[in-house]
Amino acid sequence: MALDHAILVSLLERPGSGYELARRFERSIGYFWTATHQQIYRVLGRMVTDGLLQVREVEQQGRPDKKEYSVTGPGRAALAAWLHKPIEPESLRHDLAVKIRGAAFDDPAALIDEVERHRQVHRDRLAHYLAGELRDFTGPEAPAPQDAGQELQHVVLRGGIAYERMTIAWLDDVLATLHRLDAAGPGA
Amino acid sequence: MALDHAILVSLLERPGSGYELARRFERSIGYFWTATHQQIYRVLGRMVTDGLLQVREVEQQGRPDKKEYSVTGPGRAALAAWLHKPIEPESLRHDLAVKIRGAAFDDPAALIDEVERHRQVHRDRLAHYLAGELRDFTGPEAPAPQDAGQELQHVVLRGGIAYERMTIAWLDDVLATLHRLDAAGPGA
């Protein structure tokens, strides 16, 4: 149930509505977690029922009213309890790797376009992360590092950057391999 | 439904029982996909019903009999269809990153043990992958590269190795950050 905890962290960093959370999950939190708005709304409701969050109706001009969620004492305690409990190291689930091994039973060259498309997506993500790093952490306009939260957000972002760089390099390796197999002759 | 396709690829590489598949998913296939035996048995049953797989009862000595699954023509066709259909690039789901950002609202130093434990797991995985690479691909006993399947398995393994190396380096970065925050003073 890590979505609960991701929501707690995000709301501690800044209270917000379900809609705002959904947008954060497409951005900064999305570096390491994803969720659709439907899932977020459902979990928010359950967490309010469980007393981990509180809601406040906020009237807005120029747009529909919203419900602003924030973390309660018990919510904070639940997060702390989770932080102190060991978790299992992640296991990968990489569809593209399944495809690459599967290409042995089809035409490997047919995968080249797909792999190049994925590489482009990862290039875009890397550029997006680097722009965010410059804006929020390392650029001339960035605030001086003062609190732990900022340092920790930065180190997580560096993880996202490292992941994208590694992935791009690996996809280059994959492409080289596919081209080599293609040159060696289909069916060889 | 990528588990279906992972099973198709694994059974094309070598037919086997549900139990054997489960063990492969803890090993080589587990480099990029995971599944429990319960899930595997359920999916195997459905795939036989759908005509993608066929079963053969195999009597064994010294151990219980097993059901050996292999891929049918329609199964191969289903895999080919999936290979030619674009898939969405992966999104990360990294619990530990959630914890790291969450540490800002608790004691960052309390995370050090947890992060070190994860780093050790990734070191072990890396060692295991490197040993496998030496055994199957780059060592003196390894068979000479001849078919595409071998090359493709190798490039996927290189991806796993790159992922573990990147993760270990990032966790070192995380540890340095946590130690720095701890030295700067808790609550600072």
Added chain:
DNA sequence: CTTGTCTATGCAACGAGTTGCATAGAAGGA
């Protein structure tokens, strides 16, 4: 001869996550 371990298969219940659909206020453009 009981206990434990490894091989081997499976059900039932639950929780997590996705997909499709539906509603509605506010703004801007055709």
Added chain:
DNA sequence: TCCTTCTATGCAACTCGTTGCATAGACAAG
């Protein structure tokens, strides 16, 4: 005026994945 877009929330149905439990053959150790 209608259409689209953005903000904002939510239900219903379904699939995917995990957890707990159960069974059973073969072997080895105590």
